[in-house]
Amino acid sequence: MIVANFINGTTVSADDTSALVDPATGEEFGRAVISRSAEVDAAVRAAEAAFPAWSRTTPGERQLALLRLADLLEANASAVADAEIRETGKIRSVVLDEEIPQCTDQIRFFAGAARALGTAAAGEYIPGATSYQRREAVGVIAQITPWNYPLMMAVWKIAPALAAGNTVVLKPADTTPSSSVLLASLAAQVLPAGVFNVVLGDRDTGRALVEHPVPAMVSLTGSTRAGIEVARSAAATVKRTHLELGGNAPVLVFDDVDVAAAAEGIVGAAFYNAGQDCTAATRVLVHSAVHDEFVAALTKAASAQVPGADFGPLNSKAQLDRVLGLLSRSSATIHCGGKQHGAAGFFLEPTVISGLAQDDELVQEEAFAPVITVQSFGSDDEAIALANGVPQGLASSIWTRDTGRAASLTARLDFGIVWVNTHGLVASEMPHGGFGASGYGKDLSMHGLEDYTRVKHVMIAH
Structure with missing residues (x-):
């Protein structure tokens, strides 16, 4: 089995390939092409050629195409799930019952949003002239997606870009390309050739895509390191950038919570997708009055989670080794887990660890694994200081029965998302994005659609 590029409406191979490994078994099951400058250029040129006609379609035409794509994804959910699971090790029911329905909903949201872009009213802002604003497509968009949610992150990128009238060249992670290629092949049934292209490959492929002179914008979901590299490369040709980078979500637990219920909820939000989620609830800050009780409840709930049944493996041996290294270098107390699970695949035991200092590596660096760290605080001010005391600023949550405290602290948390008494829920209508080192x-939301547009002022003299 060889997974190939999808360029200008057809499958395109390349000379070089890399191994595809099932992370649940650690065994190679196929190969994916590695695109070089020639394949990247072909994809970009196809998108460039398709842009004039696609950008001139009406919002209604683009809406219809996206609605049909959502229907096709729904009709082919089983095949898409097979592709996603083979390369990620995800739990099948989670992909079919949660992730694909979210993807179809998000495509349908942007299909409708394409017809609802607002702007300032036309008027005579200077005597003798009428002004109005146009929202226009940006152009060819280079998009790079990560390995933790290959299909969903592809949808988050292509749906608003296409809805706004742009054309796309998408590069998925080299370990998880198949669902993106399958999505592009489905899209080819409802989109003109060249509107949505997929090139496969490694970091050099991504670098060639970002540095290509044609794309007007680069959109990346990935690590902070990758975001810095992309921003630096894009600056050479003054490309716009859209960066959704790493998270390190604080979870503030106060002494008025139902301890058992809160622990269950936090463990579920921490270990979803094996903790490989930029918003994972893995950095728990708990009031000193209930610290020991809460650690015990977290440990009990975490120990009940079964790798392979409740969550899947880490993406690769490299990722597993990285997390084991973080744990081995820590001198804090491990209450459960901390080791590889089983002899096959890249599973990690569900882990709870406490007694960490704010400058510890496990606090400052996103683990991206089924690992919960616990720190103690004694006051609201200390909780906020600990929560905000990391470079990342993507997501956070507050767990308390005191609605006044919750309302006050949401304003003080320096994160793009704040949940109260829940964590990790996503709505298509609400924005998702962070601050600081999180990009x-x-x-999602109308903000996500607007990010893929440019604004033009038109003034007509009377």
Whole structure:
């Protein structure tokens, strides 16, 4: 089995390939092409050629195409799930019952949003002239997606970009390309050739795509390191950038919570997708009055989670080794887990660890694994200081029965998302994006659509 590029409406191979490994078994099951400058250029040129006609379609035409794509994704959910699971090890029911329905909903949201872009009213802002604003497509968009949610992150990128009238060249992660290629092949049934292209490959492929002179914008979901590299490369040709980068979500637990219920909820939000989620609830800050009780409840709830049944493996041996290294270098107390689970695949035991200092590596660096760290605080001010005391600023949550406290603290948390008494829920209508080292720009919502447009002022003299 060889997974190939999808360029200008057809499958396109390349000379080089890399192994595809099932993370649940650690065994190679196929190969994916590695695109070089020639394949990247072909994809970009196809998108460039398709842009004039696609950008001139009406919002209604683009809406209809996206609605049909959502229907096709729904009709082919089983095949898409097979592709996603083979390369990620995800739990099948989670992909079919949660992730694909979210993807179809998000495509349908942007289909409708394409017809609802607002702007300032036309008027005579200077005597003798009428002004109005146009929202226009930006152009060819280079998009790079990560390995933790290959299909969903592809949808988050292509749906608003296409809805706004742009054309796309998408590069998925080299370990998880198949669902993106399958999505592009479905889209080819309802979109003109060249509107949505997929090139596969490694970091060099991504670098060639970002540095290509044609794309007007680069959209990346990935690590902070990758975001810095992309922003630096894009600056050479003054490309717009849209960066959704790493998270390190604080979870503030106060002494008025139902301890058992809160622990269950936090463990579920921490270990979803094996903790490989930029918003994972893995950095728990708990009031000193209930610290020991809460650690015990977290440990009980975490120990009940079964790798392979409740959550899947880490993406690769490299990722597993990285997390084991973080744990081995810590001198804090491990209450459960901390080791590889089983002899096959890249599973990690569900882990709870406490007694960490704010400058510890496990606090400052996103683990991206089924690992919960616990720190103690004694006051609201200390909780906020600990929560905000990391470079990342994507997501956070507050757990308390005191609605006044919750309302006050949401304003003080320096994160793009704040949940109260829940964590990790996503609505298509609400923006998703962070501050600081977590990047800038918004996915989902009307803000996500607007990010893929440019604004033009038109003034007509009477």
